[in-house]
Amino acid sequence: METLAIINATSVNEFATRPLAGGPSALARAETLARSVAGGNILVLASSPLPDTGLPTVLKPSWSMHDVLSEAAAFASSKPESDTVLYLQGDAPFVDAALTDTLLELHRRYRAEYTFADGYPPGFAPELLAVKTLPNLVGLAAKHDVPVDRDGLFAVIQKDINSYDIETHLSPVDLRAYRFSPVCDSKRNALSAERLWNLGARSAADAVRLLPVHPELLRTVPAFMWVQVAEGCPQACSYCPYPMMVGDPRSLSGVMPTDRFERLMADAEALCDDLVVDVSLWGEPSLHPDFQKIADSVMARPRFTLIVETSGVGWPAGAAEAVAKKAGARVQWIVSLDDEDDAGYRSLRGERRDEAIAFADRMIGVSPGNVHVQAVRMRDNEPRLESFYRGWKKRGDKVIVQKYDSFAGCLPDRTVAELSPLDRLPCRHLARDIAVLIDGRVPNCKHCLVRGADSRLEYAGSAGNAFDDGLETTWNRMGAWYERHLASDYPEPCGRCDEYHTFNA
Incomplete structure (x- = not known):
């Protein structure tokens, strides 16, 4: 033999x-x-x-x-x-x-x-x-x-x-x-x-x-990068902390200039040769007037993948389809719908449900296998969640049921099921993720919010600015929080957070 x-x-x-x-x-x-x-x-x-x-x-x-x-x-x-x-x-x-x-x-x-x-x-x-x-x-x-x-x-x-x-x-x-x-x-x-x-x-x-x-x-170099490319959002979702951070996001219009985004991608490629880039940290990517250039900056890096999380609302005619046709499987689309019921959708997300559903159906046809319809699981939609899941699975594409995030206890507890491990782990997001706000600020963690002096929500500290201090420097500074997790010494918001065991792409 x-x-x-x-x-x-x-x-x-x-x-x-x-x-x-x-x-x-x-x-x-x-x-x-x-x-x-x-x-x-x-x-x-x-x-x-x-x-x-x-x-x-x-x-x-x-x-x-x-x-x-x-x-x-x-x-x-x-x-x-x-x-x-x-x-x-x-x-x-x-x-x-x-x-x-x-x-x-x-x-x-x-x-x-x-x-x-x-x-x-x-x-x-x-x-x-x-x-x-x-x-x-x-x-x-x-x-x-x-x-x-x-x-x-x-x-x-x-x-x-x-x-x-x-x-x-x-x-x-x-x-x-x-x-x-x-x-x-x-x-x-x-x-x-x-x-x-x-x-x-x-x-x-x-x-x-x-x-x-x-x-x-x-913890080595980032695997996942959140980027805020637009300030505004056409919806003010009831379970989202963003309105409590900036006021009504429907009135905002700022965007990250494409040359700054390109610089960010170049720095990211130098730091980590492969990366998943999610351009939906806060705000709605459909509101960026040069979204094709944003997508092109990611696609120019052969080992980068782009995730677009969207409400499905506000897209100019043909814009998303053009990106999807050009990039194929290297762009993954997540359309947040949350509820199959019209009244339930309105209470969670607001108006324009028909537009969002039409967008999801259209993108499934344009980029099959690369479109995910998403619902955040919470008490508000739990009775209808199975029907939501089965209905969209019949449409032939992927469905994500996402865990509810209270952002370190800043939002009401709408959790349906406790999923945390019995023994706490060092935070996976601190080990793998980095978030860059529209002005370049890098919070220590995307999930760790606290209530400020004016009662608005804000981030619990910053590791620096990706444009002013450099991406690698800010990433290394974030390691201080991870080191505290290794010693079971959790910074103040982390002790209330239950996202530490979840895992991005």
């Missing part, structure tokens, strides 16, 4: 091929592991030329999982003594040899067709396939358009999961909730990998031991 190794390097970038922690690159480490298990029976799949390793490599400009499995099947057919395929990611520097041996033993003992490890962070374990299963998987992948991402192989198997004998090895501690990804596919994750390595991690067992006691590993 021989073991083959397929190294999926179809999406590797510069972070996978540069030295890690003063040693070999992630790709080189994956190749070393593959050689230790499969000898010379290794095939590399890539989209662009890689550093020369002497290994046979298949180059294609673009890949699907059908392509990957077809190449694996062809490679296996040339190795008649082989029975198992080791499937590795080329950007994973921590693939554990001992864990790999455990999976191989499990796979062969139970004659499994697919074997994987669960509960570890990404990159510590390979996936295993029986060679005899490959032709069937090639046929299955041909019927479904499955992208070549980290979960691509399992995504194919899921299409007919009951047809396969599957074995799973579980981590002794489930680390998935940390959403920690020490793989070299971005600056953020490469920093995570380097810091974990510098703590002494060399194996999956080390990760199980170290990660729960080192939550500082979870």
Whole structure:
């Protein structure tokens, strides 16, 4: 019996091929592991030329999982003594040899067709396939358009999961909730990998031991940026704190100039090569007269994704459609509707429900799969929420039911269900998010409001100004609040906030 190794390097970038922690690159480490298990029976799949390793490599400009499995099947057919395929990611520097041996033993003992490890962070374990299963998987992948991402192989198997004998090895501690990804596919994750390595991690067992006691590993560079591009809003929602911050937002008209937004995006790209940008911090993006330029600034960064949260009200004819057609899946649209009932909608959001619904329907037709209809779950709409969900699911697109946010107790408690963990975690938003107001001010946290001397709501402190102080400087200053969370010493508004366990894209 021989073991083959397929190294999926179809999406590797510069972070996978540069030295890690003063040693070999992630790709080189994956190749070393593959050689230790499969000898010379290794095939590399890539989209662009890689550093020369002497290994046979298949180059294609673009890949699907059908392509990957077809190449694996062809490679296996040339190795008649082989029975198992080791499937590795080329950007994973921590693939554990001992864990790999455990999976191989499990796979062969139970004659499994697919074997994987669960509960570890990404990159510590390979996936295993029986060679005899490959032709069937090639046929299955041909019927479904499955992208070549980290979960691509399992995504194919899921299409007919009951047809396969599957074995799973579980981590002794489930680390998935940390959403920690020490793989070299971005600056953020490469920093995570380097810091974990510098703590002494060399194996999956080390990760199980170290990660729960080192939550500082979870904060590197921002993953999610809120930006306020418009002051005004055509609605003054009853559950939104913004009217209590600025007065009636329907009377405001200020916008962030496009040149300042472009500068912000350039600074963001320098700080973190990939980023999700949400241009709906406060205010309605439809009111920005140059929204196409705002979207273009985000789209000019190939590793950035844009989220547009909108009331669906106030869009100039064709403006949103033009952005959606140009950018496709790199722009995700969230249309806030909140209630299926006309009276309920009016009490929560105000007028113009028909316009909002028409916008949602229109965008679903223009950009299918990229439009999400949203309702904030609260006591006001709870009796009708299931009907809202089912009704919009029948329209063929995605529905978000969002947790109600009282903004650290500044708003009345309208919560339907308590979702907070039993044990408090350091705030995920402080670890991953940054918010930039229309004038460049960066609050310590988007969710932490307090009542000012004039009874208006305001932010509990600022980390600086992204334009005056620089984005990186303000991000580093925000780390002081996160450090207090690590010590269970919560700044005054944080102790009342229950958003700490929620997670943005």
